[in-house]
Amino acid sequence: MMDKMIFGRYVPAESVIHRMDPRSKLVLIFLFVCIVFLANNMLTYGLLTAYTFFMIALSKVPIRFIYTGLKPVLLLVVFTLFLHLFLTKEGEVLFRFGWITIYEEGLRQGIFISLRFFLLILMTSILTLTTTPIEITDGLESLLNPLNKVKFPVHELALMMSISLRFIPTLMQETDKIMKAQTARGADFTSGPIKERIKAIIPLLIPLFVSSFKRAEELAVAMESRGYRGGEGRTKYRQLSWGLKDTAMLAMLAALALVLFLLRT
Amino acid sequence: MDISLQNVEYRYQVNTPFERLAIKDVSIDIPSGTFLAIIGHTGSGKSTVLQHLNALLKPTEGQVVIGERMITPVKKQKNLKEIRQRVGIVFQFPEHQLFEETVEKDICFGPMNFGVSVEEAQKRAKAAIGQVGLPEEILSKSPFDLSGGQMRRVAIAGVLAMEPDVIVLDEPTAGLDPRGRKEIMDMFYSLHGTRGLSTVLVTHSMEDASRYADQIVIMHNGEVYKKGTPKEIFSSPEGLLKLGLDVPEVVRFQLKMEKSLSIRLSKTCLTMDELTDEIAAVMKRGTAT
Numbered sequence: 001m002m003d004k005m006i007f008g009r010y011v012p013a014e015s016v017i018h019r020m021d022p023r024s025k026l027v028l029i030f031l032f033v034c035i036v037f038l039a040n041n042m043l044t045y046g047l048l049t050a051y052t053f054f055m056i057a058l059s060k061v062p063i064r065f066i067y068t069g070l071k072p073v074l075l076l077v078v079f080t081l082f083l084h085l086f087l088t089k090e091g092e093v094l095f096r097f098g099w100i101t102i103y104e105e106g107l108r109q110g111i112f113i114s115l116r117f118f119l120l121i122l123m124t125s126i127l128t129l130t131t132t133p134i135e136i137t138d139g140l141e142s143l144l145n146p147l148n149k150v151k152f153p154v155h156e157l158a159l160m161m162s163i164s165l166r167f168i169p170t171l172m173q174e175t176d177k178i179m180k181a182q183t184a185r186g187a188d189f190t191s192g193p194i195k196e197r198i199k200a201i202i203p204l205l206i207p208l209f210v211s212s213f214k215r216a217e218e219l220a221v222a223m224e225s226r227g228y229r230g231g232e233g234r235t236k237y238r239q240l241s242w243g244l245k246d247t248a249m250l251a252m253l254a255a256l257a258l259v260l261f262l263l264r265t
Numbered sequence: 266m267d268i269s270l271q272n273v274e275y276r277y278q279v280n281t282p283f284e285r286l287a288i289k290d291v292s293i294d295i296p297s298g299t300f301l302a303i304i305g306h307t308g309s310g311k312s313t314v315l316q317h318l319n320a321l322l323k324p325t326e327g328q329v330v331i332g333e334r335m336i337t338p339v340k341k342q343k344n345l346k347e348i349r350q351r352v353g354i355v356f357q358f359p360e361h362q363l364f365e366e367t368v369e370k371d372i373c374f375g376p377m378n379f380g381v382s383v384e385e386a387q388k389r390a391k392a393a394i395g396q397v398g399l400p401e402e403i404l405s406k407s408p409f410d411l412s413g414g415q416m417r418r419v420a421i422a423g424v425l426a427m428e429p430d431v432i433v434l435d436e437p438t439a440g441l442d443p444r445g446r447k448e449i450m451d452m453f454y455s456l457h458g459t460r461g462l463s464t465v466l467v468t469h470s471m472e473d474a475s476r477y478a479d480q481i482v483i484m485h486n487g488e489v490y491k492k493g494t495p496k497e498i499f500s501s502p503e504g505l506l507k508l509g510l511d512v513p514e515v516v517r518f519q520l521k522m523e524k525s526l527s528i529r530l531s532k533t534c535l536t537m538d539e540l541t542d543e544i545a546a547v548m549k550r551g552t553a554t
Contacts, residue, residue, distance in 0.1 A: 011282050065281050174361075180321050181362040184354040185423065186346060186378025203374065206364035210409065 009069075010132050016245055017059040017130045022139030024246035028253055029127050035253070036116050038260040045115055047263070051256055052119050059130050066125060073121055077114045084110030133165035134238070142240055155231025163219070170215075171208070178207045266332045266351055266430045266463065268295040268318055274326035275313050287313040288487040290327075295431070300457055300464045302474035304510065305484030311435075311467045312357070314484065318433050318465060319352035320345050350379040353429030357436050359420035360413065368394070368411075368419050369404040375427040386426070393422035396456070398448060414445050421449070425456070431463040432456070438470075450477065475499060475513040475535045483510070500533040515540050 012018075017025075039045045056063060088106035095102040128136070141158035148154050179189060182203045189200050274289045288310035295301055295318075305311050316322040317329050320336050329336040331348050353375075356362070365371035372393055373386035381389070394404055397418040403411070408419055421437065434453065438446040454477050457464045468474055474481055475495045483490040483498065485508055491498060498505070502512040502520060512520075515537055522544075523529055530547065534540035 013282075062282060068280065177356070178362055180316065181354075181356045181359065183321060184319060184349055184356070185362075185375040185427065186349050187374075188346075188378075203362075203364045207361055210364075211361060 009129065011061050011065070011129045013060045013130070015058060015060040015130065016249075017055065017126065019245070020130075020249060021240055021242050021246045022131050022135040023143055023240060024242065024250060025127055025131055026136070026139050026143060028249060029123055031250075031253055031257070032123050033120060035257045035260060036120060038257065038264055039116070040112070041263075041265050044260050044263050045112060047256065047260060048119055049115070052122050055126055056122065059126050061126070061129050066122070066129070070121065070125065074118075077118050077121075080117055081110045081114040084113060133168075134162060137162040137165065138236070138238060138240060155234075159231075167212075167215070171212070174208060174211060175204065178204055267297050267330070268332075268352070268431060268463070269293070269330045270314070270317060270324075270327070271330065272327035273314075273317060273324040273329060275317070275322060276325045279325060286487060288484075291484075291487075291489055292327075293482055293489065293492070295463055295465060297430075297463055298461055299480055300454075300478050301466070301480045301482065302478035303465065303467045303482045303484060304469070304471070304474055305490075306509065309484040310487040311484050313487075315354065315433055315435055315465065315467055318431070319354055320348050321354075346379060350427055351429055352431045352433060353424040353427050354433040355421055355424050355435065355437050357439060358417075359424070359437075360416035362423075363408040363416060363420055366407060367405055368408050371408055371419065372404075372423045372426050375423050379427060389426040389428065390422070393426040394419070396425055397422045397452060414441055417441065417445075418449070429462070431465070433465045433467075435467045436469065437466075438468075438473075453477075471499075471511045471513045475516075483508075495535055496533055499535065 036048060039048050056066065085102055085106050086100070088109050089101075089103055090106070091104035091108075093101060094104050094107060131139075137158045140161065141154055144152070144154045144157070183189065187200055187203055189197065189204070191197075192200070270291055270293045273291045275287045277283070277285045277287055291310070291314060293301075293314070303311050303314060313322065317324060317336075318331070320329070320331065320334075320342060323336055323338060323342065325338055327338075331352065334348060336342060363371050365374060369387065369390050372390040373383070376386040376389055377383070390404060391401060394401060399415060399418050399422070403415070403419070408416060411419065417437075424432070432453070437453070438449055441449065450473055453464060453466075456462060457477075464477075466473065466478065478495060480492065481495055481498045482492045483505070490508065491504065499512055499516045502516060505512055511517075513535065515534055519530060519534055519540060528547070530543050532543070534543055
């Protein structure tokens with residue numbers, strides 16, 4: 001059941017995107033999220049879409065895998081589309097059927113906004129699919145380092161992040177295991193009325209909570225006994241290195257931003 | 266209830282980059298009343314095989330016949346509850362599945378899911394807690410206040426109270442002390458005899474396999490490497506040793522003795538008594554065969 005989830009999943013492969021410095025990837029995504037809003041006509045949206053699919057191709061992650069993984073999110077995208085379709089009442093009337101009226105502006109906005117939403121999801125998925133959680137936190141820690149000056153606990157934040165990311169797969173496995181154990185005892189998670197289904201979650205949630213607390217305590221004890229005391233004076237095993245490809249990627253994005261800026265209406 | 270796996274293949278996460286072949290071409294017959302042991306290294310596919318026994322997993326190739334039901338890759342399965350009730354699985358570290366406020370409620374969870382009345386479930390809980398060797402007072406306690414070993418027994422009682430025809434055990438004694446191990450295994454063995462259950466035991470322990478099982482299946486890299494009675498399996502231990510699997514202590518002793526004295530006993534002995542008789546016979550005759 002959890003097999004198809006791609007959120008927070010890393011797909012190992014040999015690609016330019018995989019080899020990029022996590023810092024440049026983070027900056028790139030951040031900037032992309034900003035420049036997505038520059039697009040406001042067919043041409044600019046076309047360019048953005050082309051760029052996104054170019055990045056997917058570069059990452060060498062099979063597109064079918066991304067598609068099956070994002071299916072549940074696509075539902076949300078379609079939902080956004082319909083919201084705009086039915087609720088925006090501007091421009092010419094395109095279509096009228098009974099109580100449903102669709103306006104030109106509604107169609108336009110619906111398509112553009114859901115496309116924007118979709119592109120954002122795709123790009124951020126590329127980030128998590130091609131970067132290990134550890135790399136992401138390392139990158140984030142290094143990017144946030146200047147905040148240390150204002151006494152912001154950067155290292156602690158990064159540690160919290162890496163611990164929670166690290167335990168997502170573990171929690172998934174555990175969920176799967178306990179689900180199977182309770183199913184074997186006759187619990188039914190997949191059918192029946194809503195009320196029954198919500199009740200059926202209790203035998204799953206309680207064991208998960210119990211084991212999470214237990215694991216947290218074990219982890220704390222393990223860290224304590226190895227003398228962990230935060231980031232001060234701590235050296236890193238993985239060194240981040242900014243290379244030519246990172247600069248090139250950012251330059252490409254800058255070029256895209258410039259073109260978008262010129263072509264928008 | 267007879268269970269039969271016929272050329273079963275299972276792949277995890279089909280159509281993703283994580284696709285992985287777990288077992289292939291596995292055929293195992295478990296006629297009613299058999300005590301079957303499945304042995305193999307971690308990652309040999311034992312646990313995957315086990316999850317096919319009550320249709321938790323659907324094979325990606327081949328078929329599984331459970332009683333009258335046939336589980337095939339294509340057919341969508343409905344109403345598997347009957348199978349789940351008749352085939353009880355005790356998973357590895359079953360104490361992780363406890364969740365209720367009291368031990369009694371937790372043991373009743375299984376039976377009540379299968380439509381047993383509260384009174385009947387409570388009666389079964391009382392019986393089950395006795396079977397696993399715990400006092401009845403424990404029924405009113407919270408399962409989270411118990412020791413690890415007690416929790417394990419409560420979880421096992423939860424499966425026993427379902428009154429299955431087939432009981433599947435995934436390393437039920439992992440992490441227990443030697444005495445607890447023996448108690449629990451003896452308990453399952455006597456249940457196997459008195460209730461006429463089929464028992465499937467997944468284990469690392471060759472001692473347990475040779476002591477309790479009448480059929481042994483050795484799994485290696487997702488395939489059935491060998492199957493047969495304990496005598497057949499352990500009479501040619503070379504293959505097992507090559508796979509890095511152990512043989513029971515008694516067999517190991519016999520092998521060593523045969524080697525250092527350059528003799529050969531007439532049969533492979535699985536228990537200490539058998540071996541001593543055999544040695545005594547040889548000493549009496551003065552020569553070995």
